[in-house]
Structure formats: structure tokens, C-alpha cells
Amino acid sequence: MNIRLLTISVLLLIFTFRLSAQNSPATRGAVFMIDDYYFETFYNHYDYIQSTGLKMTYFVCYYPRDVYIPYKYILANIFDADNHELGFHGSYHIKSSFFLTENTIPSYMNFEIFPGLMLMTSDGYDISDFSYPYGAATPNLINFFYKYFYFQKLGSTRLTLYSFNEPKQIMSPIPTDENYNISDEVIYNDIDEAYEKNKIIAFYGHQLHDAKVTFTRFRSMFDTLKAKQFHFYRLDDLQNPQLQKSFLKTEFRPTKMNPLDSI
């Protein structure tokens, strides 16, 4: 390659890099995910959560039962209104790997997935991400779910870091509940690693409850992340626009019963 061509190529590369750097959001970030239905504990710390600028992804189960009186009120008037993300965590919170030892994927979908997903969809929630109850899945189910969900959250204790526009669709966040026995030292080392590598770190828990020390731990994590200028994201902020296009083409938004008739 002659020197003039080489110079032009290098200049073009720098120009393209600058353009993409300008267009991409802040890269150092944190995603917080919560499972189940303990909305009152979220509500109890609402002022603090508001003041941190935190965005959460809340994976909801038992939606059809409406077991808590303030359940739908909190979801619609606070959680959704403040632009947190709602994901899906099963209709009845069953362990898929156990259910599938004696049942087929279509019967799992009809029992565990569609009833709750249809109710949430008909209540106006645009659900794109799923968290497996007990973090349990089978390889066949994971493959099948790519057509229904963008991100699939599994259980893990190993640090995985994320960045924008990755083709990654399996999430393995760090569990923060006290009973998962991940020490503060591990959590803060992970935060330091994400900081140094300029990456996105993901956490998940269940309750924000002082009696379980979890909120105290959450709060000191939020404060540390904020002091280190991490940006807070919803999980669906991380969806790759290219993959999202193909996901949306085959997307399934159930609105009627027996949706498996069309598979």
C-alpha cells in the first residue's frame, strides 16, 4: 500500500472512531435486576431509588394471581411510570428443568409462560426479557426462547461484564442477596474491574429489605457506583439494534389463548 493511501485510511479510521464514540452512550454502567414480586420493599425505598437515578429491571412472576393488593398499582403508577423495565419471570414460578423431565416445551409454554405473559401484554407491558425461576433452564428451552425473548437471565456466580452492541443474549448477573454468600470483597472487586475495563456490570436480587441487610448492601453498592460515575441502565437498553431487528421480525406478542396453535 502506498503511503498516501495508508495516511488516508488511518485518517478515515480515526474519523469513524470519533463519530461512533460520539454516538454511543456512556460505556461504564450498571444494570440492576430484581426477581419475583416484593414490590412493597421497592416501594419502601422509593425516595432513595428516585434520588440515585437508578433504573431497574423487575422480573415479575405470579402476575395472574394478583396476590398483593398494591401490586398492580405500584407497577402501573410508580414502576412503569418512572420508566423502569418490567420483564417476565413465569406465571407460577416453576422450575423449568424439573417440569421438562416429564412434560414437553409446548405444555411448559401453555402452563408457565403464556398465561402471565398474555395478561401483562394485554395490560400494556411490552415484555422482551425473561428471568428463569431458580436460574434453571435446559439447552433446548434456551434455543426455543430466542423467538420469544431478547435476554434470558440465568443464575451464575462468576463475573461477566457487558458492553453495548454485543450479540450476547444470555445474562448471568452477580447475585447480591445475603444468602447467596457473595462477599462484599468480591462485589467491590467486580465493580473495580468493570470500572477499569470501562464495561457494564450486572447485579440481581430479590428483596430490598433492611431486616435481611440486603437494602443496606444495595445502598452502599449504589453509592459506590454513583461515586465512580457508573451510568444506570435497564436491561433492555443493552439490546443490540441489529439483533433486535431480527428478534422483532419473529416476535411473538400473545393476545389470545392457545397461542401454540400457530407454532
Ligand SMILES: [Zn+2]
Ligand atoms: Zn424467582
